[in-house]
Amino acid sequence: MNGIARFLMGDTTADRIVPPTGFTARLTTFTAAAMAFLAVFALALSLASGRLAERWSAALAQTATIRISAPSDQMAAQTAKVMAILKETPGVASAQPLTDAQQKKLLEPWFGPDLPLDALPIPRLVDVRETAQGFDAEGLRNRLAASVPGAVLDDHTRWRKPLVAAADRLRLLGLVAILLIAGATAAMITLAANAALAANGQVIRVLRLIGARDRYIARAFVRRFTLRALAGAAIGTVLGMGAVLLLPAQNEAGGFLTGLGFQGLGWAWPLLIPPLAALVSFLATQAAAFHTLRGLS
Amino acid sequence: MIEFHHVAYNYGGGELLTDISLRLAPGSFHFLTGPSGAGKTTFLKLCYGELHPTAGRVTLEDRDMRGFSRDEVAQMRRRVGVVHQDCQFLDHLPLAENVALPLTATGQPRRDDDLEALLSWVGLKPLSGHLPPSLSGGERQRAALARAVITSPDVILADEPTGNLDWEMSLRLLTLLVELNKMGKTILIATHDLNLIRSAKSQVPARVLRIRDRRLQLAGSDL
Missing domain, CATH: 3.30.70.100 (Alpha-Beta Plaits)
Known part of the structure; x- marks a missing residue:
């Protein structure tokens, strides 16, 4: 925990070695926000499908x-x-x-x-x-x-089984969508990080020349991208949760479509999206940074 | 300190350096000269591990640099200050922060008084808040020297440090390097400026090395 706290607090002097780059900053924040927004809906779909499968199963069993x-x-x-x-x-x-x-x-x-x-x-x-x-x-x-x-x-077996199977499949699709979103986020942040690393080739060369270790150089980039992803994902999650909140309330006439929102403790699940996005960004940027650094003597 | 043992270097299009053996003794002052393209910059890069020899070995305190881990290379570069021909800086940081960068990046404490004294020593104190792109060639060379020495390295390597300077400024920079040598630092300067070499020899017992036909020769008596 101390390591995470130190990482988040950062070293203000060290942070300044990477010049502020508007394009990659905006790209990372936007990507994280958009993906978090989509992840909220994929999560809502997955949770709703799970509830539906349980309801059908319980009602007809x-x-x-x-x-x-x-x-x-x-x-x-x-x-x-x-x-x-x-x-x-x-x-x-x-x-x-x-x-x-x-x-x-x-x-x-x-x-x-x-x-x-x-x-x-x-x-x-x-x-x-x-x-x-x-x-x-x-x-x-x-x-x-x-x-x-x-x-x-x-x-009722012949009715129940395909309905429960369909709901289970929907839940699985929701989870697959979340994994794909995480993968796409990692890919896009890796591209943004690579662009930033390439644009800052001179910074990295100078730092290597004066005796900075790879960990120090990588951390300056990784921290920046992780915090951007965290902020973007937080924005996207809040917007996504707001959009889910605005969905019509569940009722019998609306059926499945009106049951897409979160219920009870289910509202806590989307709160995991920002830290997970930050973790994905941390791992993706770290891999990109060390890959770039290994190419330099 | 740094030793070359029968070192050769090949860029792929033929051998640039052949069978070079040399010991840069602690506290020594060396000039490295030779025509353009003779391999002076390559020689310096071999000294601080940016390149590795294609034959022979370069050692730092009897350890082959080729076997250094990346962290050990970083550690070694804290003991070897380099002034490049094309001095590179972090253009978004003021001069003072650029000069202090080796301390910042290696987690060493930075004392503002010492930094100011160093900037005064190289005549750049009034420009400490300026960004590197606004500095002249001579100012950049002096800033690079200040950055190279701020961690008090054992060895200072300078690649054509006076290439962009007028004679007066060249002498000033040379004086700084001579002072550092008198403080016990090992100095190696790659240059083709014979007047600079003659001027240095009048102040300090310097060895002059010349790269000719891919080999290193002692070239003191004819200068």
Whole structure:
């Protein structure tokens, strides 16, 4: 920690050996700010995707639906048979046939409020809740097929898996985007540092001639670029967090797109971006400086 | 101190220096002369490790400079002050800070009184706040000398230090170098100015070396 503090405090006399160079200074600050801004959004995307995957996973896990298709005069008997089977099935916590009103509500978005449910051959749905251990879906399917041929078990797996996989993939893409942003930042700062080192060839030659060590010369450049990247990334992060704050609040109608912001402690994650940008800049500039210095006698 | 052992140097287009052996004894005063392109600057660069010989070896206190780490090269250059033909400075820093740069860059304490005395000694105190681009050739040469000696090095190498100076200023600079030699510093000056050499020989027992046909010769009696 003392080393970092000493590095940040710097040596004002030593700092002056590198002339102020407007172009590379502005380029580094702008690059760090732009990349930090993008990193905030990539982080928000990644965190939101993670939350979405967890929500979908939690919402659809440990529930199942049984759909009973039967003539209307046999529906009650078939439903009773299914309920009896479910009662004896280990791993079923509770089972409840949906009432006509509940089924009507489910269909309302597609068919409107005046659906004549009695006149249509609509299957009866049974909402099944599993215990923590879950039930043997394949065994239940076989028993239903033997006793109630019109009953079909849907344990949501075929819906849940691709949704969770898609959300996980989005989270991964967010993380890859952050890594690419870090790599692009390192590349651009390396280019800026190389330009500054080339422009200050005379300074470096003079310093070598008078007996300055490579570490001293490199530190003068590295410190300057690290502080520029830190300042730029701080600006970019604040702007990015402000932009995320202005996104619409999460609501059901908006779905995934309105859930892109940070939540709770999630707001702390973007605060890591400036120090990480400074670290990337430190490593990139140090590598560039020592590479240049090794080329000089 | 610095010794050449059968040193040769080849730039790739033929040998520039061949079979040179020399010992720069502590407190000695040497001139190095020869026609332009004879290899005087190359010889000096071999002395402070900017170049390494293609054959033979250059040693500093019996250690081959080729084996020095980069930190050891830096350490060695703190003991060897160099005044270049084209004096390079940090153009954005005032003269006083440029002269004090060897102290700043090596973490040594800088005393303003000593710095002022040094600038007075080379006649540049009134210009201490000026930036290098505003200095004349002679002022730059004297500033380079002040920078070369501020850490009190054991050896001072000067490459055509009077090349940009009029005769009066050349003598003044020579006087400074002679004074340093009397303080025990080893001096090696590369020059083709024979009048300067004659003037120095009247003040100090100097050896004159000449590079001829790629070899180093003692050339005292004909000057």
